[in-house]
Amino acid sequence: MSETTTTAITLSEPDDGRRHTTNLGRIVSRMRRQPGTIVAGAFILFLATVALLAPVVAPYDPTQVFLDNVLEPPSAQFLLGTDDLGRDQLSRLIYGSQIVLLVALGAVIIAAVIGVPLGLVFGFNGGWWDRIGMRFVDMAQALPGMLIGITVVAILGRNIVILMFAIGLIGASLFARMTRAVVLVERNKLYVEAAEVAGLPRRQIIFGQILPNLVGPIVTQGSVFLGSAIMIESAMSFLGIGLPSEIPTWGAMLSLALDNQAVAPHLTWPPGIAIVLTVLAFSVFGDGLNDALTGERKRLPRLGLRLAQAEEERAARAATSVSTAPGAVTGTATAVVHGDDAVLVTHDVSVALAMPDRSQTRIVKNASLTVAKGEIVGLLGESGSGKSTFARAVLGMLPPGTWLASGSIRLLGEELAHRQERELSHVRGTRMAAVFQDPMNALSPVHTVGMQLTEPLRLHKGMNRTQARTRAVELLERVGVRNALARLDDYPHQFSGGMAQRVAIAMALAADPELLIADEATSALDVTTQAQVLDLILDLRDEYGMGVLMITHSLGVVAETCDRAAVMYRGRIVEDSPVATLFSEPRHLYTRSLLDANPANAETSGRLVTIDGDLRVEIDGLIDQLDAEEDAR
Amino acid sequence: MTGDLHTSATPLLDVRSLSVGYELPAGLLGRRKVVPAVEDVSFTISHGETLGFVGESGSGKSTVGKAILRLVPPLAGHIVFDGRDVADDGARAPLSYRRDVQAVFQDPAASLNPRQLASHAIETTLRRHGVTDRIEIRSRTLEAFEMVGLTRDHLQRFPNELSGGQQQRVAIARALVLQPRLVVCDEAVSALDLSTQGQIINLLGDLQAATGVSYLFIAHDLGLVRHIAHRVGVMSAGSLVELASTEQIFDAPQHPYTRRLLGATPSSHPDGRDERRARRQAFRDASSVVLEAP
Numbered sequence: 001m002s003e004t005t006t007t008a009i010t011l012s013e014p015d016d017g018r019r020h021t022t023n024l025g026r027i028v029s030r031m032r033r034q035p036g037t038i039v040a041g042a043f044i045l046f047l048a049t050v051a052l053l054a055p056v057v058a059p060y061d062p063t064q065v066f067l068d069n070v071l072e073p074p075s076a077q078f079l080l081g082t083d084d085l086g087r088d089q090l091s092r093l094i095y096g097s098q099i100v101l102l103v104a105l106g107a108v109i110i111a112a113v114i115g116v117p118l119g120l121v122f123g124f125n126g127g128w129w130d131r132i133g134m135r136f137v138d139m140a141q142a143l144p145g146m147l148i149g150i151t152v153v154a155i156l157g158r159n160i161v162i163l164m165f166a167i168g169l170i171g172a173s174l175f176a177r178m179t180r181a182v183v184l185v186e187r188n189k190l191y192v193e194a195a196e197v198a199g200l201p202r203r204q205i206i207f208g209q210i211l212p213n214l215v216g217p218i219v220t221q222g223s224v225f226l227g228s229a230i231m232i233e234s235a236m237s238f239l240g241i242g243l244p245s246e247i248p249t250w251g252a253m254l255s256l257a258l259d260n261q262a263v264a265p266h267l268t269w270p271p272g273i274a275i276v277l278t279v280l281a282f283s284v285f286g287d288g289l290n291d292a293l294t295g296e297r298k299r300l301p302r303l304g305l306r307l308a309q310a311e312e313e314r315a316a317r318a319a320t321s322v323s324t325a326p327g328a329v330t331g332t333a334t335a336v337v338h339g340d341d342a343v344l345v346t347h348d349v350s351v352a353l354a355m356p357d358r359s360q361t362r363i364v365k366n367a368s369l370t371v372a373k374g375e376i377v378g379l380l381g382e383s384g385s386g387k388s389t390f391a392r393a394v395l396g397m398l399p400p401g402t403w404l405a406s407g408s409i410r411l412l413g414e415e416l417a418h419r420q421e422r423e424l425s426h427v428r429g430t431r432m433a434a435v436f437q438d439p440m441n442a443l444s445p446v447h448t449v450g451m452q453l454t455e456p457l458r459l460h461k462g463m464n465r466t467q468a469r470t471r472a473v474e475l476l477e478r479v480g481v482r483n484a485l486a487r488l489d490d491y492p493h494q495f496s497g498g499m500a501q502r503v504a505i506a507m508a509l510a511a512d513p514e515l516l517i518a519d520e521a522t523s524a525l526d527v528t529t530q531a532q533v534l535d536l537i538l539d540l541r542d543e544y545g546m547g548v549l550m551i552t553h554s555l556g557v558v559a560e561t562c563d564r565a566a567v568m569y570r571g572r573i574v575e576d577s578p579v580a581t582l583f584s585e586p587r588h589l590y591t592r593s594l595l596d597a598n599p600a601n602a603e604t605s606g607r608l609v610t611i612d613g614d615l616r617v618e619i620d621g622l623i624d625q626l627d628a629e630e631d632a633r
Numbered sequence: 634m635t636g637d638l639h640t641s642a643t644p645l646l647d648v649r650s651l652s653v654g655y656e657l658p659a660g661l662l663g664r665r666k667v668v669p670a671v672e673d674v675s676f677t678i679s680h681g682e683t684l685g686f687v688g689e690s691g692s693g694k695s696t697v698g699k700a701i702l703r704l705v706p707p708l709a710g711h712i713v714f715d716g717r718d719v720a721d722d723g724a725r726a727p728l729s730y731r732r733d734v735q736a737v738f739q740d741p742a743a744s745l746n747p748r749q750l751a752s753h754a755i756e757t758t759l760r761r762h763g764v765t766d767r768i769e770i771r772s773r774t775l776e777a778f779e780m781v782g783l784t785r786d787h788l789q790r791f792p793n794e795l796s797g798g799q800q801q802r803v804a805i806a807r808a809l810v811l812q813p814r815l816v817v818c819d820e821a822v823s824a825l826d827l828s829t830q831g832q833i834i835n836l837l838g839d840l841q842a843a844t845g846v847s848y849l850f851i852a853h854d855l856g857l858v859r860h861i862a863h864r865v866g867v868m869s870a871g872s873l874v875e876l877a878s879t880e881q882i883f884d885a886p887q888h889p890y891t892r893r894l895l896g897a898t899p900s901s902h903p904d905g906r907d908e909r910r911a912r913r914q915a916f917r918d919a920s921s922v923v924l925e926a927p
Contacts, residue, residue: 190744191754194807197702198758199731208757212748382826383797497690526689526853531897535913553826556856556899560906579903597831598901599856607838608831608860 030292037288040281047278051097058091062248071264080270083253084260092248093270099249100278103164104229108222110168111175116218118172119179124187124206134180137173145170145232153241163242167232171225178221179214186210216293223286227279234275250275342410343515343547344371344394344432349407349417351386351393351571362405364390365571366630371515371547376538378550378558378565378579380594386571391519391551395434396424412514429460433508437520439500442507443492449476449503450488456510475506479536498529505536512544519551534561555598559583567591570623590619643716644677645847646701646815651675651710653693653700667708670696674710674873676866678815681841683848685862685879687855687894692868694851698817701849702736715814732762735808739820741800745792751803752778752788755810762811777806781836798829802836809840817849822857834861855898859883867891 031037050057059079066086074081080089122133140148152166186192187210195205236242237251245252250271257267351364364386371377381387392398394409396416409416411431416424428434436442444452453475454468463471469488476484479502492500501521508516518537522530538561541548550562558565558579566576567590575588586592596609611619651674654667671693678684688694699705701712703719703726712720719730738744745754755774764770775785781802792800801821808816818837822830838861840846852858858865859879866876867890875888886892896913900906 190738190740191746193702193704194736194738194744194754194804195746195757196704197731197734197736198761198807199726199728200757200761204761209746209749212746215748382828527855527899528689528894528897531899531913532917534899535910535917538910554899555827555901559901559903560899560909562903583902583904594827595901597828599827599831599834599854599860607835610831610835611828612832 027289027292031288034288034291036284037292040284040288043277043281044285047097047281048101050094051101054094054098058088058094060088060091062087062092062095063246064088064091071260071267073264073266081264081266083256083264083267089253089267089270092253093250093274096248096250096253096271097274097278099160099243099247100230100233103160103167103233104226106161106164107167107171107229107233108226110164111171111225112218112222114168114172115175115177116179116214119176119181120183120206120210120214122176123180123183124202124210130180134177137176140169140173141177146235149232149236150241153236158242158244160243160247163233163236166236167229170232171229174225175218175221178217182214182217183210186213216290220286220290220293223282223289227282227286230275230282231279234271341373342370343373343375343412344369344549345408345410346370346394347408347410349390349393349409350405351389351398351402352405353402363402363571364393365627366407367568367571367573369549369566369573369576371549373514373547374541374545375564376541376548376550376562378552378562379568379573380552380555380558380565381568382553385568387551387553387568388519389571390568391434391517391549394549395428395432395517396421397428426460429456429511431511431513432515432517433511433513434517434519435501435504435508435521437523439495439497439504440492442504443500445492448489448491449495453488453503453507453510456507460511471510472506475509476503478509478540479503479506480532481506498525498533501525501529501533502536505533505540509540509544513546515547515549516540517549517551520553521550522557523552523554530557531560537561555594567594569619572623572626574623589622593619645680645682645715646678646849647711647713648677648697648701649675649711649713651697651700651712652708653696653705654708655705669708670871671700672871674868674871676873676876678847678849680814681845681847682864683841683850683862685858685865686849686851686868687853687858687865688868689894690853693871694853694868695819697868698736698819698849698851701815702734702817703730728762732811733814734817735811735813735815736817736819737801737804737808737821740824741797741804742792744804745800747792749791750788751783751790751792751795754803754807758807758810773810777810778803780809780840781806782832796829797825798832801825801829801833805833805836805840809844809846812844813846815847815849817851819851820853821850823852823854830857837861855883855895856901867894 031041064087066082066088068086069078069082070086071084072078072082072086078088078090080093082088083092118133118137122130122137148170149166152169153162156162156165192205192209195209200208233242233249234251234254237249238255240252240255242251243249253271254268254275257264257271260267347368348366349364349368350362350366352360353363355361367386367390369377369379369390379387379390389398389402393404394416396419398404404417407417411427414427416427419427443449450469450472453472454463454465457463457468457471458465461468461471472488473484476487481487481499481502487495492503495503505521516537521537522533525533534557537548537550540546550557552558562579564576564578565582566573567582567588568574569590575582575586575591577587582591583595586595590611593609593611593615597611599608651671652669653671654669656667674693674697676684686694686697696705700707703722707720710720711718714730714734719726722730745751752774755777756770759770759773764773774788778784778787783799783802783806787795787799787803792803795803805821821837822833825833834857837848837850841848848861850858850861862879864877865879865882866873867882867888868874869890875882875886875891877887881887882891883895886895893916896909896916900909
């Protein structure tokens with residue numbers, strides 16, 4: 001079998017505790033890094049302990065009446081004073097926490113039990129289920145929550161279960177709406193189709209496949225709603241429609257304090273502070289939980305994760321494969337020297353990335369690349385090689401968590417490295433422009449194409465409205481959009497993928513750029529559209545004489561369009577040659593392997609050459625050697 | 634790898650005059666509109682054969698795959714699998730059909746449940762298909778993982794802890810664990826890196842040699858299809874415009890659309906690219922004249 005080399009790879013179990021076998025472990029470790037969440041969590045824990053141990057901690061029975069000590073201010077005997085019947089405030093507060101937590105927890109559970117299945121059913125079934133069901137949810141949400149609460153209590157009477165039910169009903173619509181929103185996204189994911197293909201019944205798909213993906217949002221929503229439930233409970237008790245008055249609740253205590261505010265102002269503070277702190281704690285905790293579940297994953301650049309994985313795999317390969325002595329082939333990257341017609345000259349550009357464990361690593365290492373006027377230079381590499389990061393460094397648009405560590409980036413002789421964002425933005429609007437993989441991301445969905453084309457023209461070129469519109473039509477016609485004048489008033493979603501990419505190119509052209517950066521600009525398009533867009537870029541280069549930096553993972557794109565190409569691997573440019581040389585006499589081992597592995601290259605229907613096992617180890621060895629040489633210097 | 638394709642007289646899958654459409658939700662009073670995605674498509678897949686399906690996005694090639702997988706209902710036509718027309722089945726496909734016909738999708742990250750361990754996908758499938766013994770489930774899962782070049786260590790990982798190639802291997806393991814007879818590979822390698830693509834294609838070839846499974850290999854990249862397919866079908870605007878052996882499609886394409894598709898496929902070497910560009914330009918000029926004529 002071909003997979004012998006791969007099968008031989010056994011990843012040693014990392015013992016540094018970085019990987020958690022469960023999602024829960026990961027979430028907990030993330031939450032530990034959020035001080036606010038820890039404080040809120042500690043408070044909630046404290047509150048829960050006090051509530052559980054109320055009979056032990058409370059100095060008195062909450063209903064015990066001391067007729068001699070009515071409305072007494074705080075003293076040694078009654079730490080928080082007494083109320084109008086001479087009951088100990090502290091004990092009532094402590095016992096009140098039991099009720100508050102019980103009602104809130106019960107309400108959240110009831111809200112989730114009613115809301116989540118409704119949301120699942122509406123979201124998954126869609127159609128009439130969804131349309132009619134959601135109208136009811138809308139109606140329920142339009143009613144003031146308190147009104148629902150009052151009605152339920154008025155009909156069913158005042159006791160703790162009914163109160164939970166009343167508050168739960170208020171929250172159910174929130175849960176239903178949130179669940180439906182998540183399900184609508186999840187049900188279109190491929191794993192749901194895969195489950196269908198596996199023959200799983202609908203019930204199991206909803207509850208076994210989709211529900212686990214809802215746990216995060218549900219827990220978060222639950223925690224936040226706990227705070228709201230406490231507030232509603234307190235408000236209802238305050239208004240005297242909560243629980244019977246002999247049961248101590250914070251809301252009722254507050255109500256009582258208000259009646260006696262003139263004589264005993266100290267009574268307002270304890271329940272007031274308790275309510276505020278508890279509601280706050282649950283909200284902060286819920287927020288932190290949400291961050292731990294999703295936020296950090298977002299904040300931590302995907303790049304970092306991917307890189308860590310790649311490093312780990314590489315280490316594993318090196319550990320298990322027979323290591324060949326590196327140095328058999330040394331690829332030295334030589335930059336072609338250009339005279340005055342150089343548009344972009346980068347020298348020793350390094351980009352650093354902050355890793356999850358707070359260390360740094362360089363994801364682009366000493367990359368030097370030159371683009372001349374009218375030249376199309378390819379930057380070829382696999383995903384994670386650092387090619388897009390390099391492009392973003394040139395554009396001054398590095399993603400958060402990464403920064404330009406060293407090097408010089410000169411555009412038309414002007415140094416761009418370490419310039420202010422405002423200046424870079426002007427440079428991007430006038431002298432360099434970029435086209436990215438997904439045109440729909442580059443275009444704003446809420447504005448017409450005309451608006452998006454004319455705005456930069458007016459901003460950077462000082463045109464008036466009519467001039468800008470005329471120019472926009474010219475540009476659209478130039479990139480091959482038929483019926484350009486009429487299409488100015490269309491929105492991006494009315495364009496097909498290929499046409500949208502043409503519009504994105506027109507937007508880039510609006511700047512009259514000297515340098516166009518095309519970052520995987522045709523990767524999402526199918527072959528026929530790709531050929532058209534590539535031809536367009538070639539035509540525009542011939543016409544305007546701009547330099548083009550073509551970032552791509554496709555050998556075919558390089559072969560068809562580039563004059564010169566650089567090959568990037570693990571953040572390094574390993575080879576930089578004229579395109580004919582690159583394909584006919586590749587110098588670096590990695591380039592040779594890539595060419596061999598190109599499915600379009602092998603003419604027969606035999607096995608494909610792959611880059612793995614010993615070959616990968618050998619290539620990695622070459623890179624490691626370069627790294628080591630540099631460190632030594 | 635080719636083997637003898639015609640060992641049995643009846644093909645494994647026989648698709649006859651298949652039409653599929655998507656219903657558009659109409660307004661309150663308007664009639665429901667059906668947008669045809671696939672019209673009158675017929676082809677067969679033999680035992681142990683790989684049929685490649687190529688075409689632009691929107692050409693209907695994925696819809697054909699979905700109809701075979703019973704993810705979309707056909708409007709008309711027959712899908713005869715192993716002598717039985719599955720187009721007649723009701724809303725739900727019988728479990729035996731699910732066992733025989735499996736799928737590998739384009740985006741490996743999305744086709745695995747992000748909240749479940751890699752092994753879970755395979756265990757659920759096994760359990761659904763009547764394997765109840767815990768030890769047997771565990772051993773068969775490991776067996777499936779090893780078959781696709783993964784190790785015991787990968788079982789206990791979440792999808793986001795696996796690389797794209799590893800994720801796709803898990804998806805292939807899930808598809809093959811039931812020993813299906815047909816696997817629909819819908820752009821199964823398109824999202825992967827060049828070097829990983831090669832590995833997965835080799836893997837699919839090896840598994841076919843070992844188990845005799847048939848593939849419907851859907852892709853927009855002709856270069857990939859060439860390696861794995863015995864025959865290639867070319868889809869354009871919902872119709873199958875050409876269906877021939879791989880050699881014939883590449884060496885002597887008959888339909889103009891096939892020729893255009895081949896012309897648009899980037900070459901593996903820069904030699905002669907100026908001529909290719911000129912040819913594409915000439916073709917475009919010609920077609921735009923046709924389009925703009927009244």
